[in-house]
Each structure stands twice: as C-alpha cells, then as structure tokens.
Amino acid sequence: MxxxxxxxxxxxxxxxxxxxxxxxxxxxxxxxxxxxxxxxxxxxxxxxxxxxxxxxxxxxxxxxxxxxxxxxxxxxxxxxxxxxxxxxxxxxxxxxxxxxxxxxxxxxxxxxxxxxxxxxxxxxxxxxxxxxxxxxxxxxxxxxxxxxxxxxxxxxxxxxxxxxxxxxxxxxxxxxxRFPDADTLAAIVRVHFPDIKDQLLTAALTRFYEIRDVPGLKKKPSTSEVLDWLRLLLAEDLAPEDLRGDSRNALPRLHGALLKNEQDVQLFERLAFMSRGQR
CATH class of the missing domain: 3.40.50.300 (P-loop containing nucleotide triphosphate hydrolases)
Structure with a gap:
C-alpha cells in the first residue's frame, strides 16, 4: 500500500x-x-x-x-x-x-x-x-x-x-x-474546517500570507498557527470585512495566535504607526 x-x-x-x-x-x-x-x-x-x-x-x-x-x-x-x-x-x-x-x-x-x-x-x-x-x-x-x-x-x-x-x-x-501555497493551504484548512465559508477563507489566507511576507519578521507563522487562528476567527464569528484594512501594516485580529514573540508584535506596531503618520 x-x-x-x-x-x-x-x-x-x-x-x-x-x-x-x-x-x-x-x-x-x-x-x-x-x-x-x-x-x-x-x-x-x-x-x-x-x-x-x-x-x-x-x-x-x-x-x-x-x-x-x-x-x-x-x-x-x-x-x-x-x-x-x-x-x-x-x-x-x-x-x-x-x-x-x-x-x-x-x-x-x-x-x-x-x-x-x-x-x-x-x-x-x-x-x-x-x-x-x-x-x-x-x-x-x-x-x-x-x-x-x-x-x-x-x-x-x-x-x-x-x-x-x-x-x-x-x-x-x-x-x-516547503511551506504550502495558497491552494494547498486552503485544502488543508478545509480538512480541519469543512464548513468554513469561501469568503472568510479567502480573506483569512490573503491576510495570513501578507503577514508572512512582512520584511523583518523574526518568526513567520506556520500551518499549525493559521489553523489556530482560523479556529478563533470562527469561534468569534468574525466576518471577512473584519480582517481587511491596511493589511500590510496593522496588527491582525487575534494576532496572538500568529505572532509568537514581542519583536514581531512591535514590528507590526511600528509599521502601523508609520502608516498613520503618512496619512
């Protein structure tokens, strides 16, 4: 077999x-x-x-x-x-x-x-x-x-x-x-959360990959962490709109499931501050 x-x-x-x-x-x-x-x-x-x-x-x-x-x-x-x-x-x-x-x-x-x-x-x-x-x-x-x-x-x-x-x-x-691409990660998510709505999944994964791509991140969130994050999003009944905004700079919702050290949290806070200052 x-x-x-x-x-x-x-x-x-x-x-x-x-x-x-x-x-x-x-x-x-x-x-x-x-x-x-x-x-x-x-x-x-x-x-x-x-x-x-x-x-x-x-x-x-x-x-x-x-x-x-x-x-x-x-x-x-x-x-x-x-x-x-x-x-x-x-x-x-x-x-x-x-x-x-x-x-x-x-x-x-x-x-x-x-x-x-x-x-x-x-x-x-x-x-x-x-x-x-x-x-x-x-x-x-x-x-x-x-x-x-x-x-x-x-x-x-x-x-x-x-x-x-x-x-x-x-x-x-x-x-x-290798870290899975978006399609593979979506398939992994559906194994764990078969009833998740397409719009929420798309918005969450888009946000997740944007977080992973932030320069200077000390520890990039992994597959297990995105599953934890999605479990919280579903438990809080958040909508896709709740995950949007200035996604490259602002701290993500329920970020404690994704960011695992103070350096990365401070990095996002600095980026958010710089973004506000440019407006």
Missing amino acids: KFGSTESYVASDDLALAVNAAVRLERPLLVKGEPGTGKTELARQVAQALGLPLIEWHVKSTTKAQQGLYEYDAVSRLRDSQLGDTRVHEVRNYIRKGKLWQAFEAEGRVVLLIDEIDKADIEFPNDLLQELDRMEFHVYETGETVRARHRPVVIITSNNEKELPDAFLRRCFFHYI
Whole structure:
C-alpha cells in the first residue's frame, strides 16, 4: 500500500513520492521544514495509511543515542543488592528497552518516528549510524545482539536548528517540506474546517500570507498557527470585512495566535504607526 493524502492529512505529490521512495529503498526518511508544517503528524499519517503501529521517540537536548537502544540501571541493581533482593542475579531485570529496541523486536513491521533529531548533541546522529544501517546492536551487559525482525519504516524530523553530519545524511532519503501555497493551504484548512465559508477563507489566507511576507519578521507563522487562528476567527464569528484594512501594516485580529514573540508584535506596531503618520 502506498502513502498519499488522507481524509485528515493533505500530502503534496513530492512528499508522497518521498515517503514511498524511502519505504521502497528501506532508508530512513529525513524530513526538514519550518516548525508547524506537519512533520511529526506525517509519521502518524504514514503509520495509519500503511496500517502499521507507530513508535515515537521525541528527542530532547539531553537525549543520548544510547537511550534509544537501552539503559542499564546500575543504581537500582546496587540498591537491590544491599537489600538482599534476588533480582540482582539476573542483569536483564535492570535493562530498560529503548524505542529502537522496541521497534526491532516488534512482531510485525512498525513506523519509528525519531522526532526533532537536531535538538540533541551534534554527535547524536553519528551515534545511531550503525544501528540504523545494520538494523542491529549489541547489549554489552548480557552479551546478546538485538537484530530487527522486520526493518521498520524510519521517519526522522528536523527543524534545521543545526547541521547534521554528512555521514548521517548519506544514509537517509531527504525531503524538505516547503511551506504550502495558497491552494494547498486552503485544502488543508478545509480538512480541519469543512464548513468554513469561501469568503472568510479567502480573506483569512490573503491576510495570513501578507503577514508572512512582512520584511523583518523574526518568526513567520506556520500551518499549525493559521489553523489556530482560523479556529478563533470562527469561534468569534468574525466576518471577512473584519480582517481587511491596511493589511500590510496593522496588527491582525487575534494576532496572538500568529505572532509568537514581542519583536514581531512591535514590528507590526511600528509599521502601523508609520502608516498613520503618512496619512
């Protein structure tokens, strides 16, 4: 079964092609793009479309690659030995399986999401090279080698916060999710708000793209933010006329859903002030 757009997710042709190519090549799919463009949701939709379980590994700044394989809890074993617990004689009792181990030992094929890999230390991707390439790893405490029963579909996301090593990139199929054009974004909106009126949708998206195009914007609003904004517009029952005006300069209605830092709010306030001064 091939991946494509679903009832709840609009996938561009090139994104669907990238997913299906990575599945066929049995390579990890590295997906980059602006925050909020649906990279994490992509993995969930791929799992749903292919009928496979999903295992999610959300990477943080403190995450180490070893945690994806397993962790040996030596402290608990030492404590149990002091208490005379018989569990200490079996080292397996103190090994916690990581997300890769769970994916490798699954009885069937799964989708493994490694989310926001660029948050971790620069060595994190390199530390996973062999495991993702050979689909196996060694457990030193028990002397066993864990091999994947079925090669998982691996989807790796990155917000481009730091460069990834070339050796890691060579092992991946790469796709950059471009910000959707107006027609694609309208289709995405209709998935979430099927009853939205055409005039309001057109006015809102026109306003939204004007906001994204303002020079000097520190953080451009993303797909997830325009969906939040539209949810508020519908809840407030605003009309298309409420979104118009001097759209390039004035603060947008309910701007807190779109502008996420004080610099961008101040930018719009300055533009509004300059616009008033020129009248």
